[in-house]
Amino acid sequence: xxxxxxxxxxxxxxxxxxxxxxxxxxxxxxxxxxxxxxxxxxxxxxxxxxxxxxxxxxxxxxxxxxxxxxxxxxxxxxxxxxxxxxxxxxxxxxxxxxxxxxxxxxxxxxxxxxxxxxxxxxxxxxxxxxxxxxxxxxxxxxxxxxxxxxxxxxxxxxxxxxxxxxxxxxxxxxxxxxxxxxxxxxxxxxxxxxxxxxxxxxxxxxxxxxxxxxxxxxxxxxxxxxxxxxxxxxxxxxxxxxxxxx
Numbered sequence: 001x002x003x004x005x006x007x008x009x010x011x012x013x014x015x016x017x018x019x020x021x022x023x024x025x026x027x028x029x030x031x032x033x034x035x036x037x038x039x040x041x042x043x044x045x046x047x048x049x050x051x052x053x054x055x056x057x058x059x060x061x062x063x064x065x066x067x068x069x070x071x072x073x074x075x076x077x078x079x080x081x082x083x084x085x086x087x088x089x090x091x092x093x094x095x096x097x098x099x100x101x102x103x104x105x106x107x108x109x110x111x112x113x114x115x116x117x118x119x120x121x122x123x124x125x126x127x128x129x130x131x132x133x134x135x136x137x138x139x140x141x142x143x144x145x146x147x148x149x150x151x152x153x154x155x156x157x158x159x160x161x162x163x164x165x166x167x168x169x170x171x172x173x174x175x176x177x178x179x180x181x182x183x184x185x186x187x188x189x190x191x192x193x194x195x196x197x198x199x200x201x202x203x204x205x206x207x208x209x210x211x212x213x214x215x216x217x218x219x220x221x222x223x224x225x226x227x228x229x230x231x232x233x234x235x236x237x238x239x240x241x242x243x244x245x246x
Contacts, residue, residue: 045212061140087228099197104186150234176214
């Protein structure tokens with residue numbers, strides 16, 4: 001069910017207030033879904049997404065075990081509200097990252113591998129009419145995500161130049177490059193580590209970090225099949241049907 005923007009009724013809500021709401025939401029979901037936190041996501045990193053949502057700064061959310069879907073699986077669209085999809089680069093950490101003071105070089109050293117990712121974002125805010133506080137409170141509009149089985153060593157790539165192609169039903173609907181994520185995916189993850197570090201949260205070894213969309217958000221409908229391809233890394237795919245939520 002969608003709701004009106006929180007900022008309509010609480011226009012004085014700060015970003016700190018919104019993150020407090022987010023953390024309460026996550027605590028409730030962990031209990032209700034018997035889930036665990038397995039990573040974090042960075043949102044609103046690319047200019048196309050900032051322009052689409054009229055939000056001008058990045059945010060972050062938490063990835064739960066209940067959000068994961070397998071590569072090449074079918075996802076029921078029922079239960080989602082207004083899903084959109086984006087192609088991203090996923091990082092798997094082999095060492096902790098504790099900010100502040102984390103640099104892109106620190107992120108590179110702490111990363112085990114990178115992989116292609118499809119994130120299905122969804123908003124409880126009606127018609128995606130969100131201010132930054134609304135999307136932060138809504139766990140950065142997190143829905144589901146798929147990490148592809150193909151992996152690559154980021155030390156052998158210039159992640160800024162990794163090209164991305166997003167296809168829907170075999171037709172290209174988005175293109176981009178790693179530099180779309182705050183000019184460098186490593187810088188995006190460093191921003192996350194430093195921002196969360198100021199809140200007393202450490203990015204842990206074994207966590208998955210989604211570094212942000214590399215092109216605009218694409219609406220999802222039942223029957224759609226999506227594929228993201230990252231140059232030098234590989235691909236991930238997902239399709240949607242009209243059955244019960246999975």
